[in-house]
Amino acid sequence: MNSIEPGADSIESEYEALLSFMYLSPVGLVRTNPSGVIDMLNPMATQLLMPLVKLTGLENLFETLSSVAPELRNLVTSFRESCGSICVGHRIHVSPASEGGIVLTCTIVKINNEVLITVLTDISCQVATERRLRQTDSWLDAIYTIVNDFAVLGLTKQGVINSWSPSAERLTGYAESEAIGETLRRFCNLPDVDVDVFDEHLTFAREEGWHSRDYLCQHKSGHTFFAQTMIAVLREEDDEFSGYTVVCRDITERKVSSDNLANLLTKDHLTGAVNRAHFFNLAEKEFARANRYGQSISIIMLDADHFKQVNDSWGHPMGDEVLKSIVKIAEGVLRPGDTIARFGGEEFAVMLPKSNGLEASVVAERLRSSIEASSVSSAGGEIKITVSIGCASMSESRSTLKQLLVCADAALYHAKSKGRNCIVDIDDF
Template sequence: MSTSNADANDLESEYEALLSFMYLSPVGIVRSDKSGLVDMMNPLAAQLLMPLVKGGGIENIFDSLASVAPELRNLVASFEVERGPVCENHRVFVTPARDGAVVLACSIIKVGANLLMTVLTDISRQVDAERRARQTESWLAGIYTSVNDFAFFTLDAEGCIESWNPSVGQLTGFAETDVVGRTLSRFYAHDDIVLHRSPAHIALTRDEGWHVEECWCETKSGRRYWGQILIAVLREEEGDISGYSVVLRDVTERKVTSDNLARLLTTDHLTGVLSRAHFFEIAGSEVARAKRHSRALSVVMLDADYFKRINDTAGHQAGDEVLKRIADEAKGLLRESDTVARLGGEEFILMLPSTTTNEAMAVAERLRVAVERARIDTAVGQLKATVSLGVASLSPANPTLEGLLAAADRALYDAKRAGRNCVRGGFADPTDVDCSVCEDGKASETDGCPATATENDNSNSR
């Protein structure tokens, strides 16, 4: 074989080896000229870049990354050395820097006067882990700003308190005999005990390695304070969970400040209940928690009856007073763990964790009666108002938040069709319209029953 043929074969073998390396590499590799014009890339690089080009071709690496990393082109242009690393593990956030962000590490090497090799690696999981670590470090740093406002103790593998030290007594007033063998609920405020809170906190800690919960707590003497509880898993050498470490902190002062800000951002300015936007922010988590722990969850959707008529005859200021009174009556009936929000106009919704359908129907009926009995002071005198309510519960038929709300909305319309001022469940047969206003469930014009309203009134009442 001639020398020229041997050299050609060697070059071909090297080229095939380069291709094999690129295609089998666990990272994305792109070869381009100095301007970014691509002449070779492996499948993983194409996969990582494809979301950025929105279905188009990947002809220029800098154009493909321009929307998320426009600085790369300038880095290359300003790199005057003929060979060497232009950048190493430069982080490119493909999606916004939040939970679940897609992040690439980009390294560009100049291997010739007009030849670049770009290496792309998906480091999303690493960045998420770093975020969690920073969150933990920040939280722990906050704890040690004062040695007088936190207590440290441990739980056994079943979630019962197994150790005590003086910091517990200093913060809570409880002696060792008061707490050892008890669960975290020992520290909760008596009027704010949610049955699932302690086991749910432990379950989330097992899943994530650590978890933070905040709730109202109470000292032995009865002083309420806003407690922040951090639980971290303790493991044996084999990896089995042996118990948990707990830091309990009094963060009441911080809560007062943050609550004032949160109130402005998350509440309806007129009624003081949650805003529609904030309700939907938390509702999904409530549904997920209920499904994860196989617990009941119900919602009550309610609407002020003939609200347009109130505005038209008494004025919008009087209508505002009616809405505020409905919200106040709802808040007065609910527990700390329940939620009431204004969905818009005259429509409200209650979310009731750990509440069965029958229990939610009872809550809805109590609210209906409370509103009906209320005498609402306005600038034009006292007014009376009623509400119609629809109830639905999480179930195989309503397994999602969207399904739950749709079922409650159907039940609310059933209550409207039944004559208003009544409660209907999402499970009810639409033909079963026993009206709680009218005697024997029958509407009559002589009774003054709202069910006799005209078609136009019905169309404007929501």
């Protein structure tokens, strides 16, 4: 009897130490089964997850995170090892920067076939710092690296060119007489959807003191080049705002290599669609533009029907081909300014700037019918796929990205409950 008691006391004290560690840990710790059902979590995890808790309560981790990280369940089910790290430092963007910019990192470790441990850490401050550094780095790099060519010019308070230097003529090929009285838009190749980009650039410069942005420009001879353009506010001695100073530099050579890197950081590696994090970055800019100019934005949530059956019947490689085909079809249907992002697994989000509910429904039907009419070839025959779609457009009650995503997601699941291969607009139910 005496030989057993010390061991029992030791186990009990170790268990109490473990509970104390979980309770006091500065990171969120959650213990679940492979389906995500929670049986233990510490106060920090509760604090981090509470903003995402729905009416059903904090019972299943994957369901709680489904609106911001639907891919987690798929990562877990796809992990075939008996134990090990399922994901490490996976970023979850809970809200875009315009709504507080909450970002968590998620690490999931499979202990055995019955237990998963998830570690959640709030890195919002770190991400905000990264964003600020990216903005300033672009211009600091222009100072400390070799400059192919540059131009200096002046703008009136209305954004009209009122001074033109020899360097500006050298960069663009246009003489002073051809430039004075024009705007910067005269020298850039911009799609119709970006007609307001220069007005935004001037607005941001006024608000921040200066602002930098890259443009695809066209030389008078016809050749194109990328220019990094900094617009700084010009003030008189009495601090009265009197116009802008503009400095442009040719960054074509650097742009090519940086675009390759940007694709690695902003695109989904499988489908080529925009990834979730970059989608939030793009959406933040579009919502700022929409609010500034009184424009509308619509969000479409799209989910492949019975996708698990595709993987089970045809194998995961063919399932991957189906996902890639969905993105390819969508890119053929969408406008240049629209964005399709892979949100995780077989779920995609589409952002439609300057689109109301009726216009979004038209695009959604083109997507649905085009995908239904297509097929993916395999050794065993043609694979047919359909999609369910949910739509939501900006309104007084849906003025933020988060609200639009939640509503579009609700409409998507209503479309699935109606039998799939259909479109539901949030305003229709």
